[in-house]
Each structure stands twice: as structure tokens, then as C-alpha cells.
Amino acid sequence: MFRRVAALSSVQHARLRVLPAQDFAFARGLHMAALMQPEMVRASAVYPIVFVEEPGADSFMPVALFGLEQGANVFVDASGRWQASYVPAVVRGYPFSLVRTGRGDRHALCIDVDSDCVGESAGEPLFSGSGQPSPALEEARSYFARLRQMQVLTDAYVDALKQANLLTPFSVRAKRGDRTVDLEGCYVVNETRLDALSDQGLLALRHRGWLASTYAHVASLHQIERLS
Numbered sequence: 001m002f003r004r005v006a007a008l009s010s011v012q013h014a015r016l017r018v019l020p021a022q023d024f025a026f027a028r029g030l031h032m033a034a035l036m037q038p039e040m041v042r043a044s045a046v047y048p049i050v051f052v053e054e055p056g057a058d059s060f061m062p063v064a065l066f067g068l069e070q071g072a073n074v075f076v077d078a079s080g081r082w083q084a085s086y087v088p089a090v091v092r093g094y095p096f097s098l099v100r101t102g103r104g105d106r107h108a109l110c111i112d113v114d115s116d117c118v119g120e121s122a123g124e125p126l127f128s129g130s131g132q133p134s135p136a137l138e139e140a141r142s143y144f145a146r147l148r149q150m151q152v153l154t155d156a157y158v159d160a161l162k163q164a165n166l167l168t169p170f171s172v173r174a175k176r177g178d179r180t181v182d183l184e185g186c187y188v189v190n191e192t193r194l195d196a197l198s199d200q201g202l203l204a205l206r207h208r209g210w211l212a213s214t215y216a217h218v219a220s221l222h223q224i225e226r227l228s
Contacts, residue, residue: 001030003114005097010131016111017123018095018136023080024087026094026115031067033088036150037157040213044220046084048227050186051158051167060158060167060187062217064088068174068181068227089147098144098151109144157210164201166193166214174228181228188221189214 006012027033032052035043040062043049047064054061066073075084090097095115101108111118111126124136133141161167168190172183194214197205205211 001027001094002097002112004112005099005110006113007099007108007110008126010127014127014131015120016126017119018126019117019123021094021117024076024082025080027091028073028076029071030073031070032063032065034090035062035064035088036147037062037154037210037213038150039089041216042086043088044216046086046223047220048223049217049220050170050188052186059155060162062154065227068172068183074227093143093147096140096144098148107148109141157213160205160210161189164197166190172224189218191218
């Protein structure tokens with residue numbers, strides 16, 4: 001989805017302008033996207049949800065699957081329309097993204113400088129003549145600040161699943177014409193272990209609002225048939 005991501009700078013990007021995305025052609029090659037825990041229930045009605053390991057971190061991230069092969073998003077049609085009732089928050093934030101910088105909780109608001117939505121001749125400016133953030137940039141900052149809060153909830157949720165030893169490796173094999181497609185490197189909640197949780201363990205998930213997300217994830221795996 002992103003071509004060339006750069007941390008926003010009032011010096012380097014003083015002349016940049018951004019246009020609203022007219023369609024979702026930019027996501028045509030996106031076969032999965034990160035999901036925040038608060039959006040898992042809604043997303044489960046459309047997409048299979050699995051967990052993948054985060055590079056360089058001893059953690060996992062829930063993701064929505066848009067296809068079984070890299071470079072194939074079955075939800076974006078030839079005209080760039082998104083053929084589903086819900087679009088994940090990280091996709092809606094394009095061409096902006098929030099990228100972790102180094103250790104700890106430091107993040108930078110970035111932009112895809114090679115996006116068709118970004119240029120110097122058309123659209124809303126990102127900075128004023130004095131280098132101050134424009135209304136368009138402040139709106140993007142506000143959006144990703146809310147997304148960052150959702151990410152904190154998601155990290156806590158995934159950590160609870162890990163502590164309860166609920167995640168287990170998962171792979172998918174599907175037929176695409178005369179080819180066999182294998183999707184590996186995914187994890188799912190083990191239903192047997194979930195059912196074996198103590199009443200206290202189940203209540204702990206429910207009190208944090210995580211039990212609904214967990215069952216939504218389990219139910220969403222039936223959506224894999226739609227992708228294959």
C-alpha cells in the first residue's frame with residue numbers, strides 16, 4: 001500500500017499538499033491490514049481475522065485478511081471500489097501512517113510521499129508559510145492519536161491472550177484453479193484452551209471488553225472460504 005514512507009518534517013515537506021483518496025486503488029495489492037481490538041467485532045462480519053507476529057517485537061497483531069496471496073486484495077474491484085461494508089482504520093488513514101521510532105512508545109506521523117494523493121501542486125497544504133501544521137495535518141494528527149490509543153488497547157489485549165497461552169499456529173491451504181495456495185505464519189485463538197479457561201479467566205476477558213473480540217475472531221475464520 002505504501003510506496004515511500006517518510007516522517008513528516010516542516011523543513012523537508014514544507015510544500016507538500018494532500019488530496020483525499022478518490023478510491024482504494026492504492027490498496028489493490030494489500031492482502032492484509034492491521035486491526036485494532038475495538039474494531040474486531042465489526043470487521044469479523046466481513047474478513048477473516050488472524051494474528052501475525054510483529055517484526056522485531058515479541059508480540060502479535062490482529063490483522064484482517066483481504067486475500068490468500070501477497071499482492072491480491074479481493075475486496076478492491078477493477079475501478080478501485082472497496083467491496084465490503086467496513087474498511088479498517090489503518091486503510092482509511094492513507095496516505096498517512098504512524099510508525100514506531102526506536103525503542104519504547106515513540107512514534108512518528110509519516111506520509112507516503114510517492115502517493116498519488118500527495119504532491120506540491122494540488123490539495124490541502126500540510127504546513128503554513130511559517131512552518132506551522134495546517135488544519136489538514138492537525139486532522140491527520142488527531143486521527144492517528146485516536147488510533148494510537150486503540151493500539152494501546154490492542155497491545156494489552158494481545159498480551160492477555162499470550163499470558164493465557166491461547167494463541168496457536170494456523171495455516172491455510174486453498175485451491176485457486178489448478179494451483180494450491182498456502183498461507184502460513186498466522187496464529188489463532190485455540191478454542192479448546194479458550195473453553196478450558198477458568199471462570200475467573202473468562203471474566204477477566206469479559207470485564208475488559210475482550211471476550212466479544214475473541215469470539216468474533218474465532219467466528220471470522222469461516223470467512224476464509226470467501227477468499228478462496
